[in-house]
Amino acid sequence: MPRIGYARVSTIDQDLDVQLVRLKAEGCAIVRSEKISGASRDGRAELATVLPFLRPGDELVVTRLDRLGRETRDVLNVVHEAEQLGASVTVLDPHVSTRGEMGHVVLTVLGMVAQMERRFIKERQREGIARAKGVGVYTGGQRRLDRERLRALHAAGHGPSVIAATLGCSRMHVYRIL
Template identity: 45%
Template sequence: MALYGYARVSTVDQDLSIQVQKLKEAGCSIIREEKVSGTSREGRKELETLLAFLRAGDTLLVTRVDRLARSVLDLQSIVKEIKDKGADLRAIDQPIETHSAAGKCFLDMLAVFSEFETNLRRERQLEGIAKAKAEGVYKGRKASIDVEAIKTLAADGVGPSEIARRLKIGRASVYRLLGKSP
């Protein structure tokens, strides 16, 4: 019966040290860390590694459930995977433990609020972008492909594959911008 810790922050400039310290103090023998968004399970290799190691009687420990998942569906999927292995999930800063009915109930409530918070943040961000666009402040990211260079090279008789190689872009982008199909 092992106690595994999982620490996660969303961006590379955020710090994991407080989470790691709490997990160590709680007695975790192994702590996996990653800096990746919690809105999806995609690209979360450390989490997948931990889930693969879990055995019956083990416990996965997090500081808070939002470190594990930001959507109800993902959290329920992770909890189901943990329970199917005969293991438990526990949070240090919240009264969550999946081996009790009350702990599971609280987990589900927090998951709903976590997803709600994520959705509110996304709405505020989209509202801000729409306002900035309306005011002419936000124009999106700068184009990374020089359309004129593509047209010039094509007019000079250079083929799409060679244009892509010279400009270090994808061949499909060249075809798309020239209005041709590969």
């Protein structure tokens, strides 16, 4: 029964190493990873690659449930799709698997908690920004990309793929800035 790992972090600044090491240590022969928000399934190419690859008896393994998604519906859809293919889903922390009946109940509850947590975080963030604006200290988020360097690479004749690889971003991000 092959174990296939899936690791995800939300931004390019975050590190996947801890998840990758843990999944390999758990016996995952294949591990797919990506750096993209878990707020929705849109744009999550690696997850879209893993799901149809699952075969009966396979096990999709993630370190934490929020790596699959932040919305309960998304998490349950991933679990459902895996099960339709005859595979199971295992979360390592806390250890829950869809092999048993209670696993479904626990995953549903954990998915709801993850969704609530995301809403609380966004609410606190909005409140913090409003307070900072009120006292005149909010200047907006910091840019994650050096736009001048991006434009310089473009002016030097480099294409979007090369620029994206050099700066560690997506081609779409390059196109948006250009």
